[in-house]
Amino acid sequence: MPRAGGSYVKAALRKFAPYTPGLQPAEEEGWVKLNTNESPWPPSPRVIQALRSGVGENLRLYPDPLSRGARSAIARHHGVGEDQVALGNGADELIELCFRAFTGKGQAVALLQPTYPVYEPVAAVHECRVSRHPYTADHTLPESFAADEAPLKFVANPNSPTGTWLDRQAVLEVVNGSSGVVALDEAYVDFAPEERTDLIRNGHENLLAIRTFSKSYALAGMRLGYALGTPELIAALNLVKDSYNVNRLGAVAAVAAIEDGEYHDALVEFVLQQRKALTAGLRARGFEVLPSAANFVFCRPPASHRAADMAAALSERQVLVRHYQQEPVSGWLRITVGTSEQHEALLRTLEEIVR
Numbered sequence: 307m308p309r310a311g312g313s314y315v316k317a318a319l320r321k322f323a324p325y326t327p328g329l330q331p332a333e334e335e336g337w338v339k340l341n342t343n344e345s346p347w348p349p350s351p352r353v354i355q356a357l358r359s360g361v362g363e364n365l366r367l368y369p370d371p372l373s374r375g376a377r378s379a380i381a382r383h384h385g386v387g388e389d390q391v392a393l394g395n396g397a398d399e400l401i402e403l404c405f406r407a408f409t410g411k412g413q414a415v416a417l418l419q420p421t422y423p424v425y426e427p428v429a430a431v432h433e434c435r436v437s438r439h440p441y442t443a444d445h446t447l448p449e450s451f452a453a454d455e456a457p458l459k460f461v462a463n464p465n466s467p468t469g470t471w472l473d474r475q476a477v478l479e480v481v482n483g484s485s486g487v488v489a490l491d492e493a494y495v496d497f498a499p500e501e502r503t504d505l506i507r508n509g510h511e512n513l514l515a516i517r518t519f520s521k522s523y524a525l526a527g528m529r530l531g532y533a534l535g536t537p538e539l540i541a542a543l544n545l546v547k548d549s550y551n552v553n554r555l556g557a558v559a560a561v562a563a564i565e566d567g568e569y570h571d572a573l574v575e576f577v578l579q580q581r582k583a584l585t586a587g588l589r590a591r592g593f594e595v596l597p598s599a600a601n602f603v604f605c606r607p608p609a610s611h612r613a614a615d616m617a618a619a620l621s622e623r624q625v626l627v628r629h630y631q632q633e634p635v636s637g638w639l640r641i642t643v644g645t646s647e648q649h650e651a652l653l654r655t656l657e658e659i660v661r
């Protein structure tokens with residue numbers, strides 16, 4: 307592989323370690339894919355239909371730069387104003403927009419550890435200083451986090467890769483104790499015990515919630531995410547975004563998806579049932595499994611089996627799960643909740659490996 311940019315790349319990126327996404331095999335056929343927390347179900351038939359109808363001659367025209375149709379559908383769904391919604395090319399883009407809008411070169415971003423591994427490389431691109439706060443042993447927030455004076459901090463809740471869930475009081479303590487913006491990354495919140503959009507409706511001036519259509523709406527391939535917050539925070543994101551960050555078909559899919567609540571709720575219910583089954587299946591085979599509030603489980607293989615070796619052995623047999631080399635999670639595997647057939651294939655293959 308050539309060295310990115312050779313000698314032209316800016317000095318801050320000479321030792322840059324990018325985020326490595328989970329493997330997307332070129333051929334989908336034949337793989338049991340439980341590595342990137344995609345939906346086990348396809349998107350709603352209403353979404354597919356809307357997308358088909360959306361393919362037409364008007365694709366020659368740029369989309370509405372403010373995606374007003376989609377923002378207003380999302381706003382209706384959550385009972386907030388249209389000016390409280392920003393749309394992006396996946397939640398990942400909204401995360402990046404937070405760096406553009408709220409912190410900068412030499413300034414800080416406060417992160418928890420372990421957390422979603424995308425924040426660190428984005429911080430490096432923006433030449434931000436990272437202040438790191440390890441979670442407590444029982445996965446609650448350290449006191450130092452709320453007190454950190456960084457202009458921007460991220461809290462993934464439910465967290466990834468652990469799947470753990472912070473109670474309302476803990477979230478409020480961070481929001482109320484922080485002088486800067488708290489970006490509450492709620493990519494997995496639809497699988498959690500409680501819906502918390504009321505925190506946005508209550509108008510905390512420094513709170514931004516980030517959501518995605520990739521998980522509970524089964525639209526990872528469309529790249530759609532959104533942020534909810536006060537009109538001032540949303541205006542800041544819109545100020546720094548690229549003009550046409552959501553394409554015409556993406557906006558069409560967002561409206562159809564958010565309006566098909568029945569399909570969404572059925573999908574979430576299916577995942578919750580399957581999460582229970584997967585947790586039980588893994589525990590029965592000697593794995594330690596953390597209670598999960600997300601569409602994946604975080605588990606530790608039985609003693610004498612290394613997580614890295616197990617992920618590699620599974621992958622050789624075309625079963626993909628996620629393993630991170632970094633501490634404190636290198637002894638664990640993150641496994642997406644799938645269909646019963648996928649779980650059976652996973653558990654059967656695990657038995658072959660541990661035999």
Ligand SMILES: Cc1ncc(COP(=O)(O)O)c(C=O)c1O
Pocket residue numbers: 342343395396397398399422462465466491493494517518519520526529530531
């Ligand atoms: C915590 C967290 N935030 C954000 C994202 C990104 O979501 P999107 O696919 O909308 O970019 C993910 C994706 O896995 C995630 O785990």
